[in-house]
Amino acid sequence: MSGRTTRGSTDRKPPRFRYAVVRDVPDTYDECIRTTNARIDVERARRQHDEYCRGLQNLGLRLIRIPGDNAYPDCVFVEDPAIVVGDQAIVGGMGVRTREGEERAVRRALARYKRVADVEPPGCLEGGDVLQIGNRMLVGLSKRTNAAAIGQLRSLLSKEYEVVPVRIRETLHLKSVCAYLGAERVLLRPGHFDRRVLGGLEPILVPEAEARAANCLALNDRAMMPAGYPKTRRRLADAGFDVVEVSVTEFEKGDGGVSCLSIRF
Ligand code: CIR
Secondary structure: OOOOOOOOOOOOOOOOOOEEEEEOOOOOHHHOOOOOOOOOOHHHHHHHHHHHHHHHHHOOOEEEEEOOOOOOOOOOOOOOOEEEEOOEEEEOOOOOHHHOOOHHHHHHHHHOOOEEEEOOOOOOOOHHHEEEEOOEEEEEEOOOOOHHHHHHHHHHOOOOOEEEEEEOOOOOOHHHOEEEEEOOEEEEOOOOOOHHHHOOOEEEEOOHHHHHHHOOEEEOOEEEEEOOOHHHHHHHHHOOOEEEEEOOHHHHOOOOOOHHHOEEO
């Protein structure tokens, strides 16, 4: 299979990554923003985070570890403050007040590897809304990411990237409901955005009873997914993916999943 490289096309090769930025679970994690009222067990969250980090390492990624900060209960969801595209890191501006400030430590960590640019107010853009598919950037227009930021993103990225706004509904972020798997396939929980933006990509559907399984990560030829979703696991395996499961129940209670816990590049 060979990749197409014209603007607006996708790349058939699955994404490959060398590094993952992760951020430790703060003592205050049980005060995170969430739509569930399930009780969070911070110690169990720490054990699950360790398992997640080991999973990334087993897939060949080197960890860039940022300590947790008790002032920011949501800081373990390190995907949101910044994105990395090629040789650039873009700090997005958090879309919710209690997370403002998380980006400082993330910016410092990324600045050792990438040149860093910022989305300026009133723009706000969270990494959970940015789905890169080759040189197409699908960006969720959500409660956390606005049109002002999407305009700035377009100017910050080189012309080879196409930035496509995607209005999403009844979900936190775009990547809460879909994941790019490489090879022109997406894992998709339907009903939260207009699927036509996916063009010719082949969807692998997540059953509604397993909604949280849609937050998945394609990493170095494997698919890392949350444990506990046998139908989705079977669909991925039937599609030829080698699946790695990690238990992330304590992060699901905080409206997050496997992609939210790292920035890969
Ligand atoms: C929040 O509401 O900001 C966090 N509790 C969850 C963030 C999840 N992040 C992600 O999907 N990328």
